């Protein structure tokens with residue numbers, strides 16, 4: 001940290017974790033800038049939670065370095081916890097404790113009282129503080145975890161499937177709040193299977209598979225690309241067109257170039273039908289993972 005401000009929010013370099021003979025992660029490197037809302041996506045078992053658990057010092061790495069706010073995830077974990085909030089994918093608190101008491105205890109870990117900000121967040125997420133934790137629904141348990149993570153005004157937030165269990169209105173509410181927080185300089189690592197929310201709210205995304213980072217992509221750079229699906233017609237050749245998939249008379253291309261050129265190509269090909277869409281994060285995800293599976 002420099003002058004109380006975090007310069008490099010999260011840095012991960014060649015991280016490795018072996019669970020005995022099993023590999024958790026093999027080679028994970030990426031960094032999250034100050035004030036960035038950064039996406040972390042990958043299939044089940046890819047190594048997202050392992051990476052997050054190392055960052056939070058719940059488990060030790062087998063190799064490589066992970067740091068938050070320039071502090072080492074292993075050696076400086078106590079200091080890191082003072083300015084880092086965490087929403088786990090599965091929320092567990094003492095079942096018999098009332099929600100208000102859980103938040104009070106959680107704030108206490110950060111030397112904060114139950115203040116106006118805590119009250120604002122409880123209202124925003126419509127949290128019933130009088131209920132015992134075990135009486136809450138799945139979504140309300142998640143909301144309790146959201147308030148516990150945000151109330152101490154952390155500088156860094158680590159979110160593991162934060163919208164899992166939240167209804168669509170609360171999901172929007174959470175992201176509106178996260179956008180505000182990142183505009184105020186809070187750095188956010190968002191691990192999610194919901195590619196729609198990652199595409200909507202994150203600018204950069206790290207893709208992980210089998211413990212290795214496949215790519216860190218700036219979504220602004222892929223936006224001009226179109227996904228073109230055609231049925232029937234003649235062969236279409238153009239340097240701006242890249243064939244992604246071909247099956248049963250259907251061909252899927254990625255196109256980068258001028259729209260007028262694309263329209264002429266489609267017109268001349270004598271097609272039965274076609275669709276043109278902006279390239280989505282889901283398409284990029286499927287393409288990256290398909291490529292990896294090709295021999």
Ligand SMILES: Nc1ncnc2c1ncn2[C@@H]1O[C@H](COP(=O)(O)OP(=O)(O)OP(=O)(O)O)[C@@H](O)[C@H]1O
Pocket residue numbers: 019022023024025042043044045046047048049050051
């Ligand atoms: N305690 C453990 N013991 C042995 N292997 C483990 C352990 N925890 C995780 N693994 C293995 O490490 C790999 C990465 O798992 P991890 O939970 O980090 O993936 P993930 O990307 O978070 O998956 P998901 O999206 O399903 O939550 C998997 O192969 C998993 O089986």
